[in-house]
Amino acid sequence: MRGRRQEREVLEGLVHAARAGRSAALVVHGEPGIGKSALLGVLADAPGCRVVRAAGVESQMELAFAGLHELCRPLLDGLDRLPEPQAHALGTAFGLRSGGPPDRFLIGLAALSLLADAAREQPLVCLVDDAQWLDQASVQALTFVARRLAAESVALVVAVRTGTAERPWAGLPRLAVRGLPDGEAGELLAFAVTGALDPRVRHRILAETHGNPLALLELPRLYSAAELAFGPQPGDVATLIGRMEEGFRRRLGLLPDPCRLLLAVAAAEPLGDVALLWRAAESLGVGPGAAGPAQEAGLMELRDTVRFRHPLVRSVAYRSATASARRAAHRALADATDPEQDPDRRAWHRAQAATGPDEAVAAELERCAGDALAHGGLAAAAAFLERAAVLTPDAAVRVRRELDAARALMNAGSFDAARDLLTVTAYEPPTALQRARLDVLRAQLEFASERGNEALPLLVAAARRLEPLDLELALDCHLDALTAALFAGRLAPGGGAAEVARAARRARMPARPRPGDLLLQAMAALYADGYVAAVPSLARAAAAFDDSDLSLEEGVRFLWLAAVVGNDLWDERAWDRMTDRHLRLVREAGALSALPLALNTRVFVDLFAGDLAAAAALVEEIGAVTEAVEAPLPPYGAVGLAAFRGREEEAAPLLAAALKESTARGAGIGVSLVHWAQAMLCNGLGRYREACQDGRLAAAHPEEMAVGTWGLAELIEAAVRAGERETAAAAVGQLTEMTRASGTDWALGVAARSEAQLLDGGAAEDRYREAIDRLGRTAVRTELARAQLLYGEWLRRAGRRLEARDQLRTAYDALTAMGVEAFAGRAHRELSATGETVRKRSDDTRHDLTAQELHIARLAAEGLTNPEIGAELFISPRTVEWHLRKVFAKLGISARRELRDVRGPTLSSPS
Known part of the structure; x- marks a missing residue:
């Protein structure tokens, strides 16, 4: 611990905060041998x-939840105190319970709850070393x-090597x-x-050594007496880490053979x-005495x-063993591992012990891949399948397993690894x-x-093949x-959506179409024939997904698109x-590659419902998720939230x-959304x-669905106010053609609102009243x-000022309660123009609450x-509980029951 006073003070500060009821996480990073493990050791006996x-x-990097299980193992007596869904998810992930694939985020929440529960009795320090592995x-x-650590009396310290392994921990305190300093x-x-050392050496x-x-x-142990006196000889290992190894x-x-074999095991x-x-x-x-020389040499305890x-010792002990010794070690570990209690690790050891193709071991690995999927371990499933492919003697079966492994990697969000595997597979598909x-x-x-436009021609060609x-x-x-x-929209190459639709319509349909087949027909009709003609088939497809028992793959892959059709x-x-x-299906499957899309899509439901607090919570979650995925989507949900909030x-x-970003990716729908x-x-x-200018651009490409119709509504309102009545009338014509074909209260209500803006007198009033009546029946x-x-x-x-005040006050209160600030400001200005004195709600306690506090309250x-x-x-x-204490202080209340008595828009739900 020489020269580590500042680092120790930081770590001891974390423990002090945990004792005071404040949680914190810290990522300790540096090169191998720099002292990360030693610093974690400072906290190993944290008093109290x-x-x-x-x-x-x-x-063992491929075994899903192995590291989390090791950390939580001493705390599992508290598993039964967790809410049952969390206990079940964590128990399933650790193989302690049977069940379907657990929600990946529910596992994280269960782990957080387990740590928080343990910290109720005594502050908890969690040390995770070698996080890169x-x-x-x-x-x-x-x-x-x-x-998500806040008030749990937990200190989480993670040590990781500097480099690419740090990326998942980005954004955390570091x-x-x-x-060490020179002295x-x-x-x-x-x-x-111990002996004399030439000053120059x-x-x-x-x-x-820096x-x-x-x-x-360690380096003085590497050099001979002559080298310490006169310097290392030419041809030494070049890198510092190489020299230590x-x-x-x-x-x-120098150790006896039995001792080296024991170290390899x-x-x-x-x-x-x-x-x-x-x-x-x-x-x-190998008998018990074999460990003595390694312990005396300080290499193992x-x-x-x-x-x-040090991890380098483990690495060198394994790699320096002969191939036959490593295989023998794994074989012995496989034989010593209980096949009922730990089948995955046993199969992995058997695979490492194999000397060549072995279908029995490969089949066992494939079964483990299925179990890993059931536990939400897509990356583990990919590793099992990839290793199974190496051991598979039959070429066709080998390629099938490689393709399945690549798909698992893709669904897990490991896109680069999936690409690498497909590059290997390309040389041998039989x-x-x-x-x-x-x-x-x-x-x-x-x-x-990418969710851009480069995949489009590849998908069309692959479908035809x-x-x-x-x-x-x-x-x-x-x-x-x-x-x-749909994603490429205006930036689609070639003939775009219409060309893709023509290719899809040429494909033969099965006698008993699946929900996805109905959706394909409907989308093809939309792009080829237009909205009005496609409405009946769009409705059938949406109903098929809304009502059917979908397979997990169908739901994860296509349900979001059916939801877009519903919109x-x-x-x-x-x-x-x-x-x-x-969203629930994606979480259950642990399909990280689909999760950002599912969350972004869900944000807009909350926005149109006026629940901006829920939308903000989802946007925050999207930020956490995209850090775990190699290529996140453009921030669609955040864009929508910004539009509704109206904070320029x-x-x-x-x-x-x-x-x-959307332009660079070729994501035309992102361009229209902005x-x-x-x-x-x-x-x-x-x-x-x-x-008006932006609305025109947003509405110009109906093939981008949903966004185009939203754009029409904005264009109509803007064009009327800007004096461009011809533009507004043309947009109303487009919109009403679609809304009449739809026939829902939402559609007809927006159409009536839009038409009213171009009318005068009683006709305008009738249409405004119809819009309010119809939209009042919706969510x-x-x-x-x-x-x-x-x-x-x-x-x-x-x-008609008095009547205007009633409508404007109602609109102002609703928009303010929802947090739709720009339109609330517009309503405020209009109310003031009627002669009513309106106090802006800048002093409203609601604005003192964070999005999280408001949601919790x-x-x-x-x-x-x-x-x-x-x-x-x-x-x-x-x-x-911590957030509620802050809410109580801000609202000037002292009990939970008083939240129901808070007046005004502070906590009112838009529903």
């Missing part, structure tokens, strides 16, 4: 705290926990561990060297299970667990169908990672192509149901960045000429409030308990 530990192991599922769960480095070197060692403590301790390799080489076994180690060693004929001096599947996966991977080989796969691929056309049909209740169902200073930079958002923002601010509360605002404005201009007012609120918002019950 309970300490739990875990460490990543390179050879944790399995992906554990990383995702722990980053979820780290970002502590960089650097080399302390010299002292440590003097401690390590000393200077060279200090310069080359203060790395492990290097300063070479030093450990030499020291291991220990290095291959990640749990540090001493009993398991000795069972495996016994089968190899055998206490309650097996511990190596059948036409598998070659076509390879092309499909490449195209889907391109689309999943599949048609004579596998009709169902071909139809699914055609639907993927239409989805890609395009102006059926807000089907839109609500299907977006909610899609916040919205302008976000919209500019989103427009730039223009719609800018039109809505400017309409709220009263800048109608700007709104789209923002549309209703805007209709009331427009009607109030019309009444004021007609000189509303849920508490509705009667939800702290655990129920925590489950909904993915935070711990203690954090809910």
Whole structure:
């Protein structure tokens, strides 16, 4: 701990905060040997705290939730105290319970709740070393926990090597561990060297080690007496880490053969299970005395667990063993592992022990892949399948497993790894169908990672190639192509959506179409024949997805698109149901690649319902999710939230960045969404000429669905106010043609509101009243409030001030309660113009509450308990309690029951 005073103060501050009831997470990063593990050791005996530990192991990175299980293992006696859904999810993830795939985020919440529960009795310190070698599922769960720690009396410290492994932990507080200062480095070197050291050689060692403590301790062991006196000989290992590894390799080489074999077994076994180690060693004929030389050399400790001096020792012990010794170690570990209690790890050891193709082992790995999927471990499933493919003797079966592994990687959001695997697979597909599947996966991977326009021609070509080989796969691929056309929109290459629709319509349909086949027919009709002609088939397709028992793959892959169809049909209740169902299915499957899309789609349901607090919570969640996915979507949900909120200073930079990103990706729908958002923002601010320009751009491409109709509504309002009545009339004609075909209250209400703006006298009033009546029957509360605002404005201009005040006050109160600030400001100005003195709600306590506090307060007012609120918002019950204390202070109340008595728009629900 020489020269580490500042680092120790930071770490000890975390423990002090945990004792005071404040949680924190810290990422300690630096190069190998720099002292990260030693610093974590400072907290291993934190006074007054309970300490739990875990460490990543390179050879076990593929086993889902292995790292999280190790950390939580000492706390599992509290599993039954968690809410049952959380207990079930965590138990299933750890293989303690049977069941379907758990929600990945529910697992994270369960882990957070488990830590919070343990910290109720005593502050909890969680130490995670070598996080660069944790399995992906554990990383995702722990980053979820780290970002939601608040008031649980938990300190989470994660040590990770500097480099690409740091990326999942981005945005968390960090502590960089650097080399020791020259003085302390010299002292440590003097401690390590027992004899005389030439000053020039000393200077060279200090310069080359850059203060790395492990290097300063180990390099003198590597050099001979002559080298210490005169300097290392030419041809030495070039890198510092290489030199340290070479030093450990030499020291291991001096140990007896039984000891080296025992070290190889220990290095291959990640749990540090001493009993398991000795069972495996016994089968190899290695007795208890074999550990002595390694312990005397300070390379390994055998206490309650097996511990190596440093991860480099573990790595060198494994890699320096002969291939036959490594296989023997894995074989012994497989034999010593209980096949009922830990089948995945047993299968993995068997695979590592295999000397060549072995279908029995490969089949066992494939079964483990299925179990991993059931536990939400897509990355683990991919690893099992990839290893199974290597051991598969039959070429066709091998390629099938490689393709399945690539799909699992893609769904897990590991796009680069999936690409690498497909590159290998491309050299050996033995059948036409598998070659076509390879092309499909490449195209889907391109689309999943970019959501732009480059995947579109690839998907069309792959679908055509599949048609004579596998009709169902071909139809699914055609639907993927239409989805890609929707995203590409105005930026689609070639003939765009119409060309894709023609190709899809040429495909043969099965006698008993699936929901996805109905959706394909409907989308093709929409793009080929237009909205009005397609409405009946769109309605059938939406109903099929809304009512049917879907397979997990159908739901994850296509349900969001059916939800978009529901929105395009102006059926807000089907839109609500299907977006909610899609989000739940995606979470259950742990399909991270689909989760950002599911969340972004759901945001707009909450926005149109006027629940901006819920939408803001989803946008916050999207930010956390996209950090775990290699290629996130443009910030569609955040763009929508900015449009509804109407805060120009916040919205302008976000919209500019989103427009730039969408254009670069070739995502035409993103371009249209930004223009719609800018039109809505400017309409709220009263800048109608700007709104007219953006509305025109948003509405110009109906193939982008939903957004185009939203754009028409904004264009009509802006054009009327800007004096461009011909533009408004043309837009009304387009809109009413669609809304009449739809026939829902939402559609007809918006049409009536739009038509009223071009009419005068009684005709205008009738249409405004119809709009308010129809929209009042719907769940789209923002549309209703805007209709009331427009009607109030019309009444004021007609000189009917008293009637105008009623409508404008109703609109103002609703828009303010929902947080639709720009339109609320417009309503305020109009009310003032009627002669009514209106106090702006800038002093309203609601604006003192954060989005999270407002959401929590509303849920508490509705009667939800702290655990129920925590489950909904993915935070711990203690954090809910902490937030409620702040809410009580801001609202000037002292009890939960008083939340129901808070007057005004502070906590009122838009529904």
